[in-house]
Amino acid sequence: MSTTEETSAAKDQSQDRQKRMIAGHFDKLAESEERGEKCVYTYVPGNLTELLLSFDVNPVLPEINALQSGMRGLSKEYITLAEKEGHSEDVCTYVKCDIGMKRAGNIGPTGKRLPNPNLLLLSYTGCFTFLKWFELLREEYDCPVTMLHVPYQADGKITDEMRKYVVDQMKKKTIPALEKMTGKKFDIDRLRELLARSAKAEDDLVAVLESAKNKPSPIDAYFGGVYYIGPIFTAFRGTEDAVAYYRELREEVEERVRLGKGPIIPSGELKEEKYRLVVEGPPNWTSFRKFWDMFTDEGAVVVASTYTKVGGVYDDGFRHDPDRPLESLAEYCLGCYTNLNLPARVDKLAGYVKDYEADGLLINSVKSCNSFSAGQLMILREVENRTGVPGGFIESDLVDPRYFSAANIKNRLESYFQMIEQKRAQGVTR
Amino acid sequence: MRYTVGIDLGSTTTKAVVLDADSDVPLVRGRGITNSRSNYDVACAVALASALVDARFSMIGSALVQAGLDEVAREERLAELKQRFNEEQYRRQLTELDRVVREFAADPAAGIREVETAAIDELLRDLEAHAGDLFKPGARRKSDFFRDLAGSQYMRKAEDLTRGGGCSSKDTKPRFDALVGLYDKAILVVENTDANAEDFDDCIHAAVEGSESVSPELHRAVESAMATPLEKVASVGTGYGRARLPFDDAQIRSEILCHGLGAFTMFPGTRTVLDIGGQDTKAIQVDGNGIVTSFQMNDRCAAGCGRYLGYIADEMNLGLHELGPLANQAKRPVRINSTCTVFAGAELRERLSLGEKREDILAGLHRAITLRAMSLLARSGGVKNEFTFTGGVANNAAAVKALRKLIQENYGEVTMNISPESIYTGALGAAIFAIRSLEEVPAA
Numbered sequence: 001m002s003t004t005e006e007t008s009a010a011k012d013q014s015q016d017r018q019k020r021m022i023a024g025h026f027d028k029l030a031e032s033e034e035r036g037e038k039c040v041y042t043y044v045p046g047n048l049t050e051l052l053l054s055f056d057v058n059p060v061l062p063e064i065n066a067l068q069s070g071m072r073g074l075s076k077e078y079i080t081l082a083e084k085e086g087h088s089e090d091v092c093t094y095v096k097c098d099i100g101m102k103r104a105g106n107i108g109p110t111g112k113r114l115p116n117p118n119l120l121l122l123s124y125t126g127c128f129t130f131l132k133w134f135e136l137l138r139e140e141y142d143c144p145v146t147m148l149h150v151p152y153q154a155d156g157k158i159t160d161e162m163r164k165y166v167v168d169q170m171k172k173k174t175i176p177a178l179e180k181m182t183g184k185k186f187d188i189d190r191l192r193e194l195l196a197r198s199a200k201a202e203d204d205l206v207a208v209l210e211s212a213k214n215k216p217s218p219i220d221a222y223f224g225g226v227y228y229i230g231p232i233f234t235a236f237r238g239t240e241d242a243v244a245y246y247r248e249l250r251e252e253v254e255e256r257v258r259l260g261k262g263p264i265i266p267s268g269e270l271k272e273e274k275y276r277l278v279v280e281g282p283p284n285w286t287s288f289r290k291f292w293d294m295f296t297d298e299g300a301v302v303v304a305s306t307y308t309k310v311g312g313v314y315d316d317g318f319r320h321d322p323d324r325p326l327e328s329l330a331e332y333c334l335g336c337y338t339n340l341n342l343p344a345r346v347d348k349l350a351g352y353v354k355d356y357e358a359d360g361l362l363i364n365s366v367k368s369c370n371s372f373s374a375g376q377l378m379i380l381r382e383v384e385n386r387t388g389v390p391g392g393f394i395e396s397d398l399v400d401p402r403y404f405s406a407a408n409i410k411n412r413l414e415s416y417f418q419m420i421e422q423k424r425a426q427g428v429t430r
Numbered sequence: 431m432r433y434t435v436g437i438d439l440g441s442t443t444t445k446a447v448v449l450d451a452d453s454d455v456p457l458v459r460g461r462g463i464t465n466s467r468s469n470y471d472v473a474c475a476v477a478l479a480s481a482l483v484d485a486r487f488s489m490i491g492s493a494l495v496q497a498g499l500d501e502v503a504r505e506e507r508l509a510e511l512k513q514r515f516n517e518e519q520y521r522r523q524l525t526e527l528d529r530v531v532r533e534f535a536a537d538p539a540a541g542i543r544e545v546e547t548a549a550i551d552e553l554l555r556d557l558e559a560h561a562g563d564l565f566k567p568g569a570r571r572k573s574d575f576f577r578d579l580a581g582s583q584y585m586r587k588a589e590d591l592t593r594g595g596g597c598s599s600k601d602t603k604p605r606f607d608a609l610v611g612l613y614d615k616a617i618l619v620v621e622n623t624d625a626n627a628e629d630f631d632d633c634i635h636a637a638v639e640g641s642e643s644v645s646p647e648l649h650r651a652v653e654s655a656m657a658t659p660l661e662k663v664a665s666v667g668t669g670y671g672r673a674r675l676p677f678d679d680a681q682i683r684s685e686i687l688c689h690g691l692g693a694f695t696m697f698p699g700t701r702t703v704l705d706i707g708g709q710d711t712k713a714i715q716v717d718g719n720g721i722v723t724s725f726q727m728n729d730r731c732a733a734g735c736g737r738y739l740g741y742i743a744d745e746m747n748l749g750l751h752e753l754g755p756l757a758n759q760a761k762r763p764v765r766i767n768s769t770c771t772v773f774a775g776a777e778l779r780e781r782l783s784l785g786e787k788r789e790d791i792l793a794g795l796h797r798a799i800t801l802r803a804m805s806l807l808a809r810s811g812g813v814k815n816e817f818t819f820t821g822g823v824a825n826n827a828a829a830v831k832a833l834r835k836l837i838q839e840n841y842g843e844v845t846m847n848i849s850p851e852s853i854y855t856g857a858l859g860a861a862i863f864a865i866r867s868l869e870e871v872p873a874a
Contacts, residue, residue, distance in 0.1 A: 377809055381811070390723065407670070408710075408727070411670065411684070411685070412725075413687035414684050415684035415687060415722075415725065417684070418684045418687050419684075419686070419721075419725075422687065422721050422722065423721060423723075426719060
């Protein structure tokens with residue numbers, strides 16, 4: 001997901017607020033060491049932002065830094081630096097980008113230096129690379145790691161035992177580690193306040209994402225969606241800023257619905273919605289704008305995406321709950337998209353196709369991320385069988401520009417859109 | 431005759447198919463092919479011109495039949511006429527090459543010395559002298575494209591003339607790189623001017639005049655074919671270069687849809703299509719109406735595509751169409767798994783140094799690219815009956831043999847269709863889309 005705007009692109013008004021929030025956050029991070037504030041590096045999927053904020057700890061998310069580097073055209077240089085140190089071509093490019101950024105001075109997206117971590121909080125273990133990544137960072141920064149083991153939803157559901165297992169770890173490991181690092185006592189009431197604000201923002205986010213059920217859709221739920229999920233999946237969940245941002249965003253989107261307008265796209269506003277797509281998989285960041293243009297040029301709008309569920313899934317009514325603070329945090333960790341088993345992902349995607357009246361399912365399979373990519377062709381076939389809409393498959397990468405072949409992707413996308421068109425024409429003539 | 435044209439601008443060749451616009455069933459009137467080049471407009475114009483030439487030749491054939499000639503006599507006359515026509519076209523391009531090479535050589539900035547100017551005279555004379563040999567009955571040509579035919583003769587002679595010389599301007603012998611540099615520059619100019627796309631009338635007249643067996647029937651047949659007006663009513667472009675084709679967006683179709691439809695038109699039982707082209711491989715599933723339901727393409731790199739075979743042919747100093755027959759002579763094919771085009775040369779040399787036979791290595795290389803295609807087929811949804819193999823590589827007997835075997839092993843007995851015209855599949859699909867675009871025009 002993204003937290004800054006690309007230059008010279010049209011944007012939602014709420015984006016200005018988000019931009020100010022991000023700038024303020026990175027300023028705060030840059031000054032945190034001087035101020036004696038503590039800093040924790042952690043990951044996006046199922047993160048424990050509210051818990052960190054309840055200790056006045058500043059979260060830093062290495063994945064976000066990596067994707068920001070990708071968008072700013074720096075990832076190639078960073079990846080090369082990491083490869084020079086012996087990280088092979090096949091290692092996840094987020095990892096290499098992050099290691100390379102550290103070598104180049106650990107300068108964040110707003111041009112200010114990022115603080116070193118006081119603790120590495122591994123809150124999601126569904127991605128094996130995350131373990132290895134923090135193993136590397138532990139060596140880099142010589143700081144402790146605390147791990148929250150999150151069981152996989154192998155049977156497609158969260159059991160009481162799973163929830164209890166995660167909550168127990170929070171009580172016995174995570175909270176004591178944070179107490180030790182900050183010297184502060186865990187304050188559950190403060191956590192409850194933060195969680196109450198999270199739930200408010202989450203309600204508004206869900207309304208925004210579901211607005212895509214309208215025709216035309218007032219949002220692009222993938223390319224635009226990555227901006228919308230920025231605050232909630234990173235350092236802002238639980239803050240007043242996040243509540244205000246999502247309120248403003250929701251009002252803006254609801255106004256677009258009232259006016260019957262399509263989504264804001266980099267070149268202005270999409271005039272004609274020709275194809276409604278569901279997209280599975282993360283976007284490519286190094287050619288983000290070019291990638292998006294390939295869709296808008298053809299009148300394609302993404303009405304639902306799984307990537308906007310990478311931090312946590314709210315579709316089935318989940319909200320952070322001040323009355324069940326640790327339990328709901330545990331459910332959030334357990335419920336993030338890549339922790340779902342393949343049948344659950346098929347159900348979800350087939351449901352999106354139906355609920356959002358999509359013309360097709362498109363998969364962007366990225367080289368770096370096995371958590372997403374494993375099983376995607378099976379998912380594609382299964383969703384095609386269940387829904388009858390055509391599937392499309394493209395391949396790229398997160399932040400390694402060498403794996404984004406514009407001509408190849410454009411070729412496939414154009415073929416895919418024409419295939420949808422042909423099927424439609426066939427449907428009419430039959 | 432009203433016609434539609436489909437143009438497939440591929441990475442290696444540009445193909446055109448001309449369809450009769452007034453026929454109820456797809457009726458191919460002519461096919462044309464040329465090497466793709468930097469100027470796409472010219473590549474398209476040349477491919478279309480050669481398809482129209484083909485269409486004219488068909489008309490001449492029909493006129494000869496009407497004149498009462500039997501099939502053997504007709505084919506003989508047509509073959510001779512085509513040969514003379516091709517030679518005439520070749521000679522015209524040689525004249526242009528001659529002019530451009532001399533123009534470049536005369537530029538002081540080129541640093542061409544007297545000894546090299548003399549060599550150029552000899553080179554160009556040699557090309558002219560050998561032009562007839564290329565078009566003798568039964569002559570084997572490594573390629574049908576001017577750039578290759580003239581180029582290989584020019585290089586051979588340039589090597590002879592510069593043997594024992596060096597690269598220094600103080601050398602008393604002409605420098606090879608100076609001579610080759612001139613050709614490389616000149617050929618770009620020659621093949622990117624569109625003059626040769628419009629000279630059918632002149633060439634066919636010259637061909638008829640030069641024929642030893644000009645009969646009144648042939649004269650009449652040619653005149654009648656020439657008199658038939660050809661009216662283009664729609665065109666559709668496809669292929670990797672389609673975005674730069676001189677067509678409107680509405681006249682551009684994805685090559686995947688075109689290959690699917692083209693293959694389905696050639697063989698209506700088709701449900702799975704494999705197309706191996708110069709730089710991409712496509713596995714396509716179509717339904718009972720020729721509509722694409724799913725597809726997969728090679729990702730990010732061109733390993734295992736037609737260019738891989740081209741590279742191997744260059745390494746072995748063979749023509750592309752010589753590879754298949756040689757590979758089919760293999761007794762003990764070598765197991766090769768890598769399909770990286772860049773490593774192909776190294777793989778080949780290593781195997782040769784180990785004492786493996788050329789044909790055995792080649793058989794292994796053909797199997798390797800087929801394996802990659804098998805993976806794409808599997809990912810697109812497998813191989814269903816009937817299966818149609820298209821693209822330039824479908825003309826390669828060794829690739830076909832390897833594919834047939836692997837498909838049988840993995841999917842059992844499947845009817846495998848290969849058309850001798852398979853290289854035109856995408857262009858055919860495009861031409862049919864052009865016909866459909868006529869039907870889509872609402873009545874005013």
